[in-house]
Amino acid sequence: MSAKKERTDADHLSGTSLSDLLNLDDDDEQYYSDELDEQSPSASAKRKLASFLSVSGNDLCADCGSPNPKWVSANLGAFLCIKCSGVHRSIGVHISKILSVNLDEWTEEDVDNVIKLGGNAAVNWKYEHSVPDDCRKPLPDSSIDDRTNFIKRKYVMQQFFNPDEQLSCPFTPGALHCSSTGLNSVVEKKYLNSARLHSFGQAFLNSRKRKDAELKPANKSNSTAGMVEFVGCIKVNVVSGTNLVIRDMRSSDPYVMLSLGSQSVKTRVIKNNLNPVWNEKLMLSIPHDVPPLKVNVFDKDKFSTDDYMGEADIDIRPLVSAAKALENGNAKGPSKQLEKMDEGKDKNTHVDNGTITVTEGKATQDIALKLQNVESGELQIQIECVALTQ
Template identity: 55%
Template sequence: MRYEAFIPGNIKKPKPDSPIEERSDFIRRKYELQQFLDTNVQIAKTTSTSFSSLGQSGLSNNIPQEKKNYDKQHTRLRQGLGQAFRNSWRRKEPEPKSAKKISTRGMVEFVGLIKVNVIRGTNLAIRDVMSSDPYVILSLGHQSMKTRVIKSNLNPIWNESLMLSIPDPIPPLKLQVYDKDTFTTDDRMGEAEIDIQPLVSAAKAYENSNIVESMQLGKWLASEDNTLVKDSVISLVEGKVKQEITLRLQNVERGELEIELECVPLTQ
């Protein structure tokens, strides 16, 4: 081959698995610098043109196969690097778990307020010698409030109203009754759970209503499958959506709790 007529002893012809730098250096010496040519052979000037000008002059059919392979491999490498950089640019760094928790809590939305009137307890369990000192804790999501303590009474009348915000999604309203102790941990006196979704739905439906007379909006029937002592009615009273509930306390030997709920949408 005229391009490889005289290869110096200190230069080895690269093999197919040789590094691309070694192969490109050999090809440049062979075609561009023409270091291995027979000095008696004259090569046309256009043949010694650099790689970039060959690609632009429309002479691709005259380019030796080794150079074509080099160009093809170089193009694949550039495309691969470009793809890697694009993927790196699109990739999102994972947020720290602690930061994610904080941002989630900060994004809690509220759909309204619920006013819970804790009316009375009936036939509550004895936790002291002859009686108990009951109070009620209300919980809705991460919020909690409690009533005052009524001393030595198994049929306490609180008539105490507590207000809680309603988060979205709407969790159940939880009620827990405790006996207040001075020197030991307070004793449990039962608990109950209420689904307030029907009440919230009714309040949203009638929040812009001009109805002034009282009317029944829905009824929650007492059965063996729930803790209701009697049917619970959702009513519209003077433009306010309310629900009266009497519950049988759970996880205790006896006791009932009577409450009244009122839902206030945030638009009011």
């Protein structure tokens, strides 16, 4: 079957229901392209990242050893499987900022920064230097509880941290001797002594934290927040807002917060704008029991609590079902559309539910949201569901 014929046949499938899509004949030809878009500005950066991913050690998840990791902690330099990456998201971006090797946009600078961190071998030499015999590293089939426990001990509490890293001096003596600094020997000595004291003090504090954590019994209520089995990820592009409400004197400084289960991410703040354009992509892991995606808009205030500017809920279960159909090979062809989401409790929330579109192996949905519990305001959002295999 030619590509032109496939595209023509796919056009006749517009409006196909979800159940019909899930039961398409397996004889339909698959027409996906896994090659990078040569016109994309990030194409060469992604090729460099892919080359670094093939280096020995980077081809296995840094935390559990699963093969072919497709996620990376950009600030740690660790390549991870999707299950461990979900735990990393739950511990916060201040500790680990997770990006997709294939789905996120990369610049040469971003990739160079990851390469400078040394990859999985360097990360594990630093964070798994002193793993005790009674602590078992998770395996590819380990439970989410085991993954979460190990990852928190490894990166948050840093119980296995390499002491050589802790005692390293943050000031290089060679740099202090450089004539351009103008530092005399007295100042040099002062800085070096201060650096040594800081290093030993920090090492002592980290050691004390590790001992306290080992002696203190686990608090179930506080430790189970990240212990959720993930079935995939959603990539949310917060496009723009229209006719948002005024919360300052004449305008607002809006930002959008997205929540899925215990995870939350937010966009940047747009100053003095009731029709902001974000075009900002955010990623969230999908729990096994798929909750609604909660959307909240706030006005940023410097000297008081941020003002409320509306909310909405999105049922992402149909989109997840479409992505699973793709993953299982039941949805084939270059372009298909699914039925609109059922109206009901979301009837007043969605201005335009849009259709779920399967194009080039991706399940996406464009949604226009009417914000609730406020006088006015709409949001344009595009959601893409990322299956486990990606």
